[in-house]
Amino acid sequence: MPDTQAPPPVTVTLKAGPTGPGSIDDFELFYARRALDRFRTLLGRQGLLDLLATDIEEGNAFLRESARTSEGVFKSGTTVLATKGLTSGAFLAWMDEAFAGDESALLAAHPEHYAMGTDSIGARVVENIGPHVCSFYMGGWGTDALSWAADVDELLPESEFPRKMSSNLFLADGTVVGRALIQFGDTPDGFTANLTVYFPVTCPDEVLDHHLRHYAVEFRNWIVAAAAAHT
The missing domain is CATH 3.30.530.20 (START domain)
Structure with missing residues (x-):
């Protein structure tokens, strides 16, 4: 019978590099929030509403x-x-x-x-x-x-x-x-x-x-x- 068991998930662990605290998830959240704030600021309130009208x-x-x-x-x-x-x-x-x-x-x-x-x-x-x-x-x-x-x-x-x-x-x-x-x-x-x-x-x-x-x-x-x- 062929082995149909799913392979274990791939994991990635940060071992060295950044000097500040936090995990890779923390870094991603910071950059996602920064990017979102940039687009909100550039579009402005009415720009967002126009973009989302449909x-x-x-x-x-x-x-x-x-x-x-x-x-x-x-x-x-x-x-x-x-x-x-x-x-x-x-x-x-x-x-x-x-x-x-x-x-x-x-x-x-x-x-x-x-x-x-x-x-x-x-x-x-x-x-x-x-x-x-x-x-x-x-x-x-x-x-x-x-x-x-x-x-x-x-x-x-x-x-x-x-x-x-x-x-x-x-x-x-x-x-x-x-x-x-x-x-x-x-x-x-x-x-x-x-x-x-x-x-x-x-x-x-x-x-x-x-x-x-x-x-x-x-x-x-x-x-x-x-x-x-x-x-």
Whole structure:
């Protein structure tokens, strides 16, 4: 019988050369971020939006159709992050400042952030939802949970997670295509973040799972940026 066992994976280990710390993966991430920042800067906000116009149209059509076929029913997933060395209050204060006008800090948190800011409709976000580039708005965002969030299963005790923020996610034509509920609770050495997203129930599961990964990347990087600003 022929041997059908797959060969072992090829591995490459850095033995010598660079004087600074880090792995090859760390080096690649640094250069990828630097290249991305260069293209964002050269294109500018409107240049990026113009470049992605067709992708956004297709992505929003996907969300609109998902909302139509789901008839107001959503499914959810939650990413949980544990932070040490920073309080939730310090982090949220930094976030408030960033959302008030520091778009570059918001965009830097994820490679698939393309625009974040406020226009005539409200707080606009252009980013990937799964494989789709979408442009949507966050509405009703605030410290008081919206009516839909008052009795959801994901709502955590006020005593442990006193800082709560919720929002509908909607397209420019008003179609609600998702929801977000984020909750923060301090711990003896930092805080815990529970980050819940809701998508129309007919969305593929991989769209939901990818957004849970998206949450992990963007909030980790925002927390690290807040900590750097806090010191």
